[in-house]
Amino acid sequence: MRKENLSKRILSIEPSLTLQISAKAKELAANGRDICNLSAGEPDFEAPKEVLKATSNAIFDGFTKYGPAAGDLELRKAIAKKLKIKNKIEIDFENIMITNGAKQAIYNLFQVLLNDGDEVIIPSPYWLSYPAIVKLAGGKPVIVKTKAENDFKLEKENLTSKITSKTKFIIINSPNNPTGKVLKEEELNIIAEVLKENQGINLISDEIYELILKKGYQHISLAAFANDLKDRIYTINGFAKGWAMTGWRVGYLVGRKEVIKASSSLQSQSTSNVCSFVQRGALAALEIKKEFFDNINNKYDERREILFQGLKKIKGIYINPPDGAFYAFPKLPNKTISSVAFCNKSLEDYGLVVVPGQAFGDDQCIRISCASSIHKIEDGLTRLEKAIKTYY
Numbered sequence: 001m002r003k004e005n006l007s008k009r010i011l012s013i014e015p016s017l018t019l020q021i022s023a024k025a026k027e028l029a030a031n032g033r034d035i036c037n038l039s040a041g042e043p044d045f046e047a048p049k050e051v052l053k054a055t056s057n058a059i060f061d062g063f064t065k066y067g068p069a070a071g072d073l074e075l076r077k078a079i080a081k082k083l084k085i086k087n088k089i090e091i092d093f094e095n096i097m098i099t100n101g102a103k104q105a106i107y108n109l110f111q112v113l114l115n116d117g118d119e120v121i122i123p124s125p126y127w128l129s130y131p132a133i134v135k136l137a138g139g140k141p142v143i144v145k146t147k148a149e150n151d152f153k154l155e156k157e158n159l160t161s162k163i164t165s166k167t168k169f170i171i172i173n174s175p176n177n178p179t180g181k182v183l184k185e186e187e188l189n190i191i192a193e194v195l196k197e198n199q200g201i202n203l204i205s206d207e208i209y210e211l212i213l214k215k216g217y218q219h220i221s222l223a224a225f226a227n228d229l230k231d232r233i234y235t236i237n238g239f240a241k242g243w244a245m246t247g248w249r250v251g252y253l254v255g256r257k258e259v260i261k262a263s264s265s266l267q268s269q270s271t272s273n274v275c276s277f278v279q280r281g282a283l284a285a286l287e288i289k290k291e292f293f294d295n296i297n298n299k300y301d302e303r304r305e306i307l308f309q310g311l312k313k314i315k316g317i318y319i320n321p322p323d324g325a326f327y328a329f330p331k332l333p334n335k336t337i338s339s340v341a342f343c344n345k346s347l348e349d350y351g352l353v354v355v356p357g358q359a360f361g362d363d364q365c366i367r368i369s370c371a372s373s374i375h376k377i378e379d380g381l382t383r384l385e386k387a388i389k390t391y392y
C-alpha cells in the first residue's frame with residue numbers, strides 16, 4: 001500500500017511522551033495491577049454547579065447556533081471587566097477574543113504573528129506544548145535553561161544571550177507548569193527591562209494557573225506590572241484550571257486590537273466560534289465568589305505541602321517548594337537513567353505514574369501532580385522512595 005507523505009509541519013513535532021506512559025498505565029490497570037497515578041494535568045473536582053446550570057439553561061434557551069468567531073460579546077465584555085478589576089489591565093472587549101482553551105489562544109497568536117524562521121525564547125522547564133505550537137507556525141523555539149538548584153530563576157544574562165535579530169517572542173508562565181514556581185517582582189522587573197531594551201520583541205504571559213496559589217501569594221499580571229509595555233504583551237488565560245473546566249475548552253487571548261482581529265479571521269476560517277452554550281457557562285464562572293477558590297486553594301495548599309515535605313525526605317531528591325499550580329518538579333539524584341526510563345521503570349516495578357521531565361525540557365526531573373487525594377499522594381511518595389532506592 002502507498003505510504004502517505006505527511007507534511008513537514010506535522011513531522012516537525014514529536015508525539016506526546018505522556019500519552020505513551022498513560023497508555024501503558026491503562027493497560028497495566030486493565031490487567032489488574034495496582035496503579036498510583038500522579039500525572040494529572042487537571043483539577044480533581046467538578047466545575048461549580050452555577051456553571052453547569054447556566055450552560056444547560058443556555059442549551060434549553062436555544063443558545064446553540066453559530067456565534068461570532070471572536071466570541072460572545074457579553075463574555076468578552078465580562079472578561080474585560082475581570083481583567084480591569086482583578087488583574088489591573090485596562091483594555092476594551094476588542095482586545096479580547098475567546099478561544100478553544102488557552103492552547104488555541106497561543107496557537108492563533110503564533111499563526112498570525114510568526115513568519116518562517118522567527119525565534120521564540122522559551123525558558124525551560126516549560127509547558128510541553130509551547131515548542132510544538134511555535135514549530136507549527138514555522139517558528140524556531142529557542143530554549144533558555146534554568147536550574148532547579150537556582151530555584152528555576154530566569155537570569156538576565158541567560159535570557160539576553162539568546163536574543164538575536166530573529167527573536168520575535170519570549171514566553172513566561174506563572175504560576176508555572178511544571179515547577180509550581182510563581183514569578184517574584186524582581187524577576188518580572190528583569191523581564192520588563194529586557195523588553196524595554198529590545199523594542200522588537202513581544203511577550204506571552206501565560207496566566208492559566210493564576211487562581212491556584214499558595215496562601216499569602218498574589219498573582220501579578222505582567223501587562224499591568226509593565227503597563228507601558230502593554231502593547232507588546234499578550235496575556236493568555238482561560239477557565240480550565242481555576243474553575244475545573246478543562247474539557248469545556250474556553251480560553252482567551254488578550255492583546256492589540258489588530259492582532260485580535262487577525263486571530264479572529266484565522267479562527268473564522270478554522271474552528272469558528274467556541275461552543276456557544278459553553279460560553280454562557282464561562283460567563284457564569286466569572287460570577288463565582290471568592291470562597292469557592294479559597295476552599296479549593298486550602299485543599300491544594302495542604303496537598304502541595306504534603307508532597308513537598310515528603311519529597312524533601314527522600315534521599316537524593318532536590319526539590320524547590322512549589323507556590324502555585326498543582327505540581328512539584330523534583331530533580332532525580334543523577335543522570336544515570338533518563339527521566340523517560342525512570343518513569344517507565346517505576347510504572348512497571350512500582351505502579352507509579354509520573355511525567356518524565358524530558359517532556360518539559362529537563363531530563364533530570366519528573367513532574368508529580370497533587371490534583372489527587374492526600375491518600376494517593378502519600379502512596380505515590382512511598383512508591384517513589386522505593387523506586388529511587390532501587391535505581392540509584
Ligand SMILES: Cc1ncc(COP(=O)(O)O)c(C=O)c1O
Pocket residue numbers: 041100101102103104127173176177206208237238239240246249250251
Ligand atoms: C501552562 C499551560 N498553559 C496553557 C494550557 C492550556 O490550557 P487549556 O486547557 O485552556 O487549553 C495548559 C494546560 O495544561 C498549561 O499547563
